[in-house]
Structure formats: structure tokens, C-alpha cells
Amino acid sequence: MKNFQINSKILYGIIFTTMLYGCMQEKEGKNFDAVISSMKEMSDLGTVEYKFTKILKAEDDATWYKVGARKMLINSKAYVKAGVDFSQIIVESIDESKASIKIKMPLGKIISLNIPPDEIKVLFSEAALLRNNFSNKEINTIQIMGEKDIKLKIKDIGIELEAAKNAKNFLDKWLRMSGFKEVIII
Amino acid sequence: MIKTYTKLIITILAIVIGYFVCAYVGLLPSIKELFKKKEIQLKETVLILEDVKSIAQFFTATAYEDIAIDTTKQILKSTIMSAFSKSKTEPSRFVILAKGICMAGTDLSNIKTEDIVVNDSCVSITIPSAKILTTIVNPSDFEIYIDDGNWSDEEVKGIKVTALKRIERLAISDELLKKASERTKLLLTQFFKSIGFKQVTVIEIE
Numbered sequence: 266m267k268n269f270q271i272n273s274k275i276l277y278g279i280i281f282t283t284m285l286y287g288c289m290q291e292k293e294g295k296n297f298d299a300v301i302s303s304m305k306e307m308s309d310l311g312t313v314e315y316k317f318t319k320i321l322k323a324e325d326d327a328t329w330y331k332v333g334a335r336k337m338l339i340n341s342k343a344y345v346k347a348g349v350d351f352s353q354i355i356v357e358s359i360d361e362s363k364a365s366i367k368i369k370m371p372l373g374k375i376i377s378l379n380i381p382p383d384e385i386k387v388l389f390s391e392a393a394l395l396r397n398n399f400s401n402k403e404i405n406t407i408q409i410m411g412e413k414d415i416k417l418k419i420k421d422i423g424i425e426l427e428a429a430k431n432a433k434n435f436l437d438k439w440l441r442m443s444g445f446k447e448v449i450i451i
Numbered sequence: 452m453i454k455t456y457t458k459l460i461i462t463i464l465a466i467v468i469g470y471f472v473c474a475y476v477g478l479l480p481s482i483k484e485l486f487k488k489k490e491i492q493l494k495e496t497v498l499i500l501e502d503v504k505s506i507a508q509f510f511t512a513t514a515y516e517d518i519a520i521d522t523t524k525q526i527l528k529s530t531i532m533s534a535f536s537k538s539k540t541e542p543s544r545f546v547i548l549a550k551g552i553c554m555a556g557t558d559l560s561n562i563k564t565e566d567i568v569v570n571d572s573c574v575s576i577t578i579p580s581a582k583i584l585t586t587i588v589n590p591s592d593f594e595i596y597i598d599d600g601n602w603s604d605e606e607v608k609g610i611k612v613t614a615l616k617r618i619e620r621l622a623i624s625d626e627l628l629k630k631a632s633e634r635t636k637l638l639l640t641q642f643f644k645s646i647g648f649k650q651v652t653v654i655e656i657e
Contacts, residue, residue, distance in 0.1 A: 300518050303514070304515070305515070307556070307634075308634075310559075312507060314506050316503075316504075317500055319496065323492065359646065366646060377587055379589070380589045381615070382590075404604060405593055409591045411493065418498045439562075443643070443646065
């Protein structure tokens with residue numbers, strides 16, 4: 266019987282500690298301010314920037330369990346920077362007597378796609394009488410769909426070619442400024 | 452009485468079987484299709500090219516930051532709720548998670564002939580100091596964690612911009628600019644050495 270009393274005291278203790286810990290967890294959860302950081306070295310020379318506009322036309326049509334449709338139009342801007350990997354530039358040959366240099370350039374590549382949040386504007390939003398307006402989560406989902414579409418479409422524009430062409434011009438100028446009279450970039 | 456029930460059961464069975472046959476043939480949507488969550492559709496629109504400009508930005512360091520922004524505001528309680536309490540307002544909370552990329556480096560677009568001084572096998576190059584070139588937090592980098600429905604689109608946009616600025620501040624406090632500056636100097640030194648210069652001096656000015 267005494268053993269049982271001790272055991273029940275331990276049990277209450279465990280329950281109380283667990284509850285207290287549970288409350289502390291909740292409090293911590295509400296005030297989280299988590300920050301995770303990491304860093305990476307880069308060596309990209311950005312040579313071109315494209316600015317795009319995309320109108321996102323979202324529709325949530327009526328079905329048998331959704332009475333009425335919802336529509337939304339969003340205008341978003343996208344900035345694409347492209348260039349070459351500077352560390353991949355290879356010096357093929359140098360002829361000091363002729364002040365000539367031959368350089369091999371890497372292919373152009375997309376460095377970044379930026380869709381600034383302050384340049385995303387909801388132009389129009391409409392919901393049928395029995396439907397809720399688009400929630401913030403849904404608006405963000407529409408924007409994510411738009412981002413995916415932009416990522417797909419920029420592949421066919423030839424941004425990389427323009428970036429490589431500009432990189433050649435940039436390097437040609439720099440090498441001539443450094444004293445070379447003949448610059449061959451392949 | 453039994454006859455009526457039998458008739459009813461047969462009718463229901465006939466309807467159910469009829470439905471399944473129609474669904475199988477494709478005349479009616481299947482049950483799976485009927486209760487499938489219908490997603491919001493994005494209609495096809497063109498991507499309009501607004502501007503193309505040449506740049507010369509040397510990206511040399513990137514910081515990746517994951518942050519959470521917890522915002523609370525006071526909203527007016529509904530008339531029924533306020534009748535039972537002293538306070539007329541109640542807190543409304545919005546929590547958003549953001550993953551951002553902050554890219555730093557040197558803007559080389561304004562380098563002039565006089566900034567590169569060549570003296571035999573020595574070269575001296577003057578470049579501007581490193582700066583933040585781009586901070587990116589795209590829509591897919593945001594996750595709305597808590598939203599009780601009292602936050603307008605404009606308010607959410609404001610919070611997202613705050614997140615972006617905070618990511619930039621964090622990257623700077625993590626010494627991103629110092630790292631970018633060091634790497635720019637290293638890469639330029641390596642490049643000028645590879646084209647034949649024996650001594651390379653990279654001077655950074657404010």
C-alpha cells in the first residue's frame with residue numbers, strides 16, 4: 266500500500282512535469298524567432314538583366330460542391346540576371362611579342378530569378394456570393410504557380426546566349442585596357 | 452410492407468449499379484473524380500519582356516537565410532463576443548516563414564581605363580567596394596504558417612517586404628560583404644596572374 270502511495274506520487278510528479286513542459290513548449294512555439302544561415306562562395310559574372318511582366322489569371326470554377334466561381338488577376342514583375350562562371354575562363358595562349366591573347370569562355374547561364382514581393386499587385390479579385398474570397402495562402406499558391414510558369418518560359422528566350430555575348434564584350438574591353446592589342450575569345 | 456421495402460432496396464441497388472456502370476463507361480464522373488479537390492487553375496498568359504540591360508556584376512558570395520516573422524495586431528471583437536468581455540479588441544496573428552538568398556559582390560560596370568594601371572608585369576586595378584547585388588525571396592520561398600483570416604493582401608505584402616529586408620540585414624551582419632570583397636580580390640588577382648601579370652594589386656574604394 267505504501268509502495269503504491271509512493272508510486273502514485275511519482276506518477277503525479279511525472280504528469281505535472283509533462284504538463285509544465287508542454288506549456289513551456291507552447292510558449293516557446295509562439296515566440297519563435299528562428300534564423301538559420303549558411304554561406305556559399307560564388308564566381309559568376311552577371312552580364313545581362315532581363316525585366317519581365319506576367320499577368321497571372323487565376324480561376325476557381327464552380328463545381329457541384331462549390332457554388333459560384335472565383336477569379337483573380339495578379340500583375341507580377343520578374344528580374345532575371347544571367348552571365349558566365351568567371352572561374353571557368355581559360356587562357357589558351359598568350360603571345361607577349363604581339364600583345365595577343367586567346368581566351369576560352371564558358372557558356373552563359375542564368376544566375377538568378379527575382380520576383381520581388383513589393384512588385385506583385387492584385388489587380389482584380391471576385392468571388393461569387395456563396396464563396397469566400399481568396400485566402401492569403403491561396404494568393405501565394407497562385408503566385409507560386411506563376412513563378413513556375415516564368416521559370417519554364419525564360420528557358421526559351423535565349424538569355425544565356427545574350428549573357429555569353431555580353432561577357433565576351435566585357436572581357437574584350439578589360440583585356441584591351443590591360444594592354445592587349447589582339448584579343449581572341451572563343 | 453415487406454414488398455415496399457424490397458422495392459425500395461431494388462430501386463437503390465439499380466441506381467447504384469447504374470451509376471457505377473455509367474462511371475465505368477465514362478458517362479458520369481467516378482467517385483474518386485467526384486470528391487477530388489479541384490485546384491485553382493492558372494490560365495495561359497504571355498510573358499512580356501519589358502527591358503534588357505547590360506550589367507557587369509561580379510557575384511562572389513551568397514548567404515542563405517531562413518527566418519520566421521511573427522506579427523500580431525489588435526482587431527475589433529464581434530459584437531456578441533465583446534458583450535461577454537471587458538476588452539473590445541482581440542489579437543490576430545500572422546506567421547510567415549521565408550527562405551531568402553542574398554547575393555553580394557562588386558559592380559564592375561563603371562570601371563574606366565584609368566582604373567587599370569599597367570606597369571610592365573605589374574597591374575593595379577581600382578574597384579568599388581562590395582555591396583548587396585540582389586536579395587531574392589520568391590513566392591515559393593514563403594510559407595504562410597498561421598493566418599487567422601484578418602490580414603489583407605496589402606498587409607501580407609508589407610510583411611513579406613519586411614522579411615526580405617530582414618534577410619538582407621542578417622546577411623550583412625553575417626559579414627557577407629567582407630567575404631564578397633575578399634573573394635572578388637582573390638578572383639581578380641588569380642585572373643590577372645593567369646593572363647601574365649606577376650604582381651597584381653586590387654584596390655577597393657568606397
